[in-house]
Amino acid sequence: MRATISALLLLILTACGPTPDPEPVAPPPTPTDKQVTGDPVVDSIRTEQARIEELFTTGMLQQQNVMYNCDGLMGIAELHKKDGQVVLVRNRYDDGENRIITDRFYYKDSVLIHQFSETLRWEFDGTTRPDQNGNEVPGITNYLGRYRYYIQDGKVVKFLKRKFVFSSFEPEPAEESFPLEEATPPSVLPYRSRLAQSAIDDSKVDCSVFK
Structure with a gap:
């Protein structure tokens, strides 16, 4: 996979010149893969998600x-x-070590309809490169997982996930370069949905969520 990403990076650099500065963090991308199109329930949820994102960004x-x-x-x-x-x-939140977790929970009429979660785990890969000041900077391998839960009547009706790996010395690859997998929906809602609900109900987080 590293070889593939490196080859793609070389092709882009050759065609377009110097790599531009990283873009600001964008809203979670909406998948367009054939696994998620044509399903009325999923399409309806995606439409509502896009509406909420528009309200947020504006x-x-x-x-x-x-x-x-x-x-x-x-x-x-x-x-x-x-x-x-x-x-x-x-x-x-982060676990204080090498993992960062982000979630977005979307609600319609106070009911959870979609959860988008991202887990980023990193580790040193044993390599170094000089930075612009000549200081040696350690290389990091990033393991990124993105998970989409489409929810109807309190149940996950579709679960999609995508995982990819990239080096800190390379730009983050396009998500669409990696396959989107459809997995068996979990029998219960993801546990961090309880974190969001406790924040809504009590203006504080129930720490038992993590136990």
Whole structure:
């Protein structure tokens, strides 16, 4: 996979010249793979997700932050409201070591309809390269997983995931370069959905979620 990514990077550099600065963090990409098109339930959820993202990016939502510290695991759950009703919860925390977790929970009429989660784990790969000041910088291998849960009537009706690996010395590859897998939906909602719900209900996070 590293060889493939390197070859793609070389081709891009040859065709387009110097690599541009990284783009700002964008909303989670909407998958267009054939596995998720044509399903009325999924398409309806995606339409509502896009509507909520539009409200968020245009500053039409009111934000309330809920900070938490669960046995050293520190994070923040952002509650985003439209007309006093939560439509989006953005959660982020790290485990204090080498893993960062982010979630986006989307709600329609106060009911969870979609969860987009991303897990980034990294480790040193044993290589170094000089930076612009000549200092040796250690290389890092990033393991990125993205998970999409489409939810109807409190049950996951479709579960999609995509995983890829890339080096810190290379730009993050395009997500579409890696296959989107359809997996068996879990029998219960993802456990961090309870984190979001406790933040909504109590303006604090129930740390038992992590136990």
